[in-house]
Amino acid sequence: MSCFRVPQSILSNIERECAKFWWGSNAESRKLHWKKWDYMCKPKCQGGMGFRKLEIFNKALLAKQIWRILRKPNSLVGRVLKARYFKQGDIMQAQLGSNPSFVWRSLLSSRTLLEDGLYWTVGNGKSIRIFHDKWVPKVRNFINNNGSLILNEIRVDALIKDGRRDDEAIRGSVLPYIGDEIHRIPLPQTPRDDSRYWKYDSKGRYSVKEGYRMGIGLYDMPAKQTQFLREFEVVKVDFDQQITLGQFPLVPLVESLLNLVLAPLFE
Known part of the structure; x- marks a missing residue:
C-alpha cells in the first residue's frame, strides 16, 4: 500500500x-x-x-x-x-x-x-512563487494594491534585499495586512535554500498518522466541536481515575457509548 x-x-x-x-x-x-x-x-x-x-x-x-x-x-x-x-x-x-x-x-x-498541509520555509526566496505557493501561514490568496492578479512566476527573492526585507517592494506588491504577515516571517541569518515543512507537526515533518488525520478532515473540525472535545477530555480523565480506583473494567465501553450519543449533536 x-x-x-x-x-x-x-x-x-x-x-x-x-x-x-x-x-x-x-x-x-x-x-x-x-x-x-x-x-x-x-x-x-x-x-x-x-x-x-x-x-x-x-x-x-x-x-x-x-x-x-x-x-x-x-x-x-x-x-x-x-x-x-x-x-x-x-x-x-x-x-x-x-x-x-x-x-x-x-x-x-x-x-x-x-499539498493541503505543505508550506514553504523562506531561505533565499528563489524557489517560492509569491502569488502561487503557500509560504505565509495565514494567507492563501495574494492580490496586489491595484487589485489585479500578479504573474505566478515572481519569486520571494524580489522582496528581499541584502538579506533583509525590502519594505518598499512589499508595500508595492501586496495589501497592507498581507505585508504585516510577511514581516512576521523570520529570515535566515546565513544564506540557504528554501525548504518545505508540514504545517500540522511541531517539527514540520510529514507522517502517515498526520496525513491520515488530514485525509479524514480532522483538521477541519468546527470550533464548537473542538471546544466540546477539549472539555470532554478533562471530564474523561477524572472519570477514568474513578473507574480505575473502583477496579471496574468498563472504561472503554462507557467512553465509546458516550461518544456515540454525544458526538452526533455537534456534526
Whole structure:
C-alpha cells in the first residue's frame, strides 16, 4: 500500500471482511451490523471506533513516499523519477506525462493530500512563487494594491534585499495586512535554500498518522466541536481515575457509548 494505489474494489472487499469479523459474522451465521462501516471508521473523539479507512490510509502511505523524495531529492528513486518525469522543478510541480508507470500514477494520486498541509520555509526566496505557493501561514490568496492578479512566476527573492526585507517592494506588491504577515516571517541569518515543512507537526515533518488525520478532515473540525472535545477530555480523565480506583473494567465501553450519543449533536 505504500508503493501502489490499491484498487477500490479490493479495498471494499477487505473492509467488508473486517466488518463481518467485528460484528461476529461467519460462514455459518450472519450478525446484524448496528452501524455503517464509515461511521465505525470515524475517530473516537467523533463517536466512532477509530478504524482506518483503507483508501485514505493508502493515500497517506503514498504521500510519505513523495515527502521522502522532497526531503532527499538525490536518493536513487528521486533521481530516477526526476530523470523520467520532471527534469525541471520538483515532484510537486510534475505532470503525469506520457505513458506513465503505475507507480508514478499512484504517487500523483496522493499528492493533493500532501499539498493541503505543505508550506514553504523562506531561505533565499528563489524557489517560492509569491502569488502561487503557500509560504505565509495565514494567507492563501495574494492580490496586489491595484487589485489585479500578479504573474505566478515572481519569486520571494524580489522582496528581499541584502538579506533583509525590502519594505518598499512589499508595500508595492501586496495589501497592507498581507505585508504585516510577511514581516512576521523570520529570515535566515546565513544564506540557504528554501525548504518545505508540514504545517500540522511541531517539527514540520510529514507522517502517515498526520496525513491520515488530514485525509479524514480532522483538521477541519468546527470550533464548537473542538471546544466540546477539549472539555470532554478533562471530564474523561477524572472519570477514568474513578473507574480505575473502583477496579471496574468498563472504561472503554462507557467512553465509546458516550461518544456515540454525544458526538452526533455537534456534526
